[in-house]
Amino acid sequence: MSSILSTYGRFPLTLVQGQGTRVQDDQGRSYLDFCSGIAVCSLGHSPKVLVDAISQQAATLIHCCNLYHIPQQEELARCIVEEHVKLPGKVFFSNSGAESNDGLIKSARRFGHARPQADGTPRYEVVSFLKSFHGRTLGGINATGQDKVKEGFDPMLPGFRHVPFNDLEALEAAIQSSTAAILLEPIQGEGGVHVATPEFLRGVKALCEKHDLLLLLDEVQTGFGRCGDPMAWREIVPELAPDGISWAKGLGGGFPIGAFWLSDRLIDGDQPLSSLMGPGSHGTTYGGSPLACAAALAVLREIQTLNLIENVRAREAQIRETVASWNHPLITDVRGVGLLLGIGLDTTKMQVPEGKLPAIYLSAELISHGLLAPPAGPETLRLLPPLNVSEDEVAEALEIVRTTLDSLKN
Structure with a gap:
């Protein structure tokens, strides 16, 4: 047994x-x-470049807490921002996609406090989509638009609405004064492989600008080359500028690592969005360790070197x-x-x-x-x-x- x-x-x-x-x-x-750990093993199983990176780093320094500077973490963040997202912003490293999405949800609520309703009440709601999947933490299942992942975990957390994917009219109707963000997968993986249309993504961005909302993209399954461009949203709408992005899966090529990015765009005077998640707002014991970051750097560099x-x-x-x-x-x-x-x-x-x-x-x-x-x-x-x-x-x-x-x- x-x-x-x-x-x-x-x-x-x-x-x-x-x-x-x-x-x-x-x-x-x-x-x-042709499962690859569900879109995890970007370079296949036991690629030499990843095995060597893990072995060399493990012999040097496996773990260092985030109270201190971690060079591999700094380099990986620079690589992601400058070579992949190609938009100014900051990165937080976690251990999984669900954790990364929880970070985006927390960021949305911080934004709702910084940019409250007209009467000063904080905004907190996140609109996501039917057939979506955002992880199995309490935050993740509440953001997910599938009832089956929620059975037996009542009561659900407040602050989430779900509308049909690729339906701008339904999305706009769901936006309220308490709404702070829209969260979506450019391509819904677990929900049946449904692709956001270019018109839909552009419309979502326009609604975010109209209603002062964050546009948050879940690229946990789609990011870092799986869908062509390193960012799947750019393969669909090249000019799109999201406010936050989550990743995991293929980032580490099989080694556990997740991350989320927040834009440096100004939200109030000279205050960047990324500054809302300051000291004490979020944390992790293992996220962004020297070992995890060395593994991810090896994967991303190999994808670029081999022009995969x-x-x-x-x-x-x-x-x-x-x-x-x-x-x-x-x-x-x-x-x-x-x-x-x-x-x-x-x-x-x-x-x-x-x-x-x-x-x-x-x-x-x-x-x-x-x-x-x-x-x-x-x-x-x-x-x-x-x-x-x-x-x-x-x-x-x-x-x-x-x-x-x-x-x-x-």
Whole structure:
């Protein structure tokens, strides 16, 4: 009997080793990994550059508390601000995406105190979107627009509203005098791989300017090259200027690290937004450690050195062209950007055992044929390979998908 809490419905698979895009189970069987730890292993498994960075830093200094200056942290923050966000701002390092989103939510409330309602009452509400996912902390589940993550955790925290994604009219109707921020994923990953339209993102920004709100972007699953540009929002609307961004997952390439960024834009006279989170406002024991930052720096530099952005775009084109050529009756569409792609399933034409969710059942069938690819909701299969996946590996994975779907046709 396991001593681990049963918080996951796990597939019957035990992975013990990985190299590049392939992993092995405890029976010695090999699999192509198009899950990548759910968009985490940007460079695949055990890349030499990451192993070396972790080993060298671990032999020097593993942990240093944030009461002191950490050179690796300073360099990583500079790299993120100057080379990736390319907008003036400041970074806070955490350990996960949920923590990063909690930091954005706290920042929104600080902003609501600094820029209160007309009667002086602080603003505190955050508007987010149906089918969104922002983590499993109390702050994260309240911001998430999916009821299933909230069951049994009542009462919910006050200050959150949810509206349909890509619906500007519904969004504007939800804005109240108490609203402080709008939080969204440029591409909803867990909710089924839904992409924000350029018109929607531009409209959200216009509403933020009209109502003096913060525009907060959750790039936990999308950031640092997975969707083409290092920032997924820039792949959709290049000129967009957000007020805050959260990250995790691919930032560390498998080593736990998260971060959020706040803009230096002035919100009142000469006061920058980023200054609202001053000493005592937020903290972490492990966030931004020398080891975590050395790992993340190695990942980001390798992505740039190998120009993996171009590979991401080439492999996206390959996947789209190949899947379109099948004209498969079980596939409705391919959604997403870069290497965060969702294959929509026509479940009415699919043989699925009673009581099984189609996408989960398909994922299990793919495992039996040597491919790891996670579901995204009940009717979408996600493809999340490493950013350095090869053309041949993509072709191999897609052939497994095609033949498996063929076997499930009614």
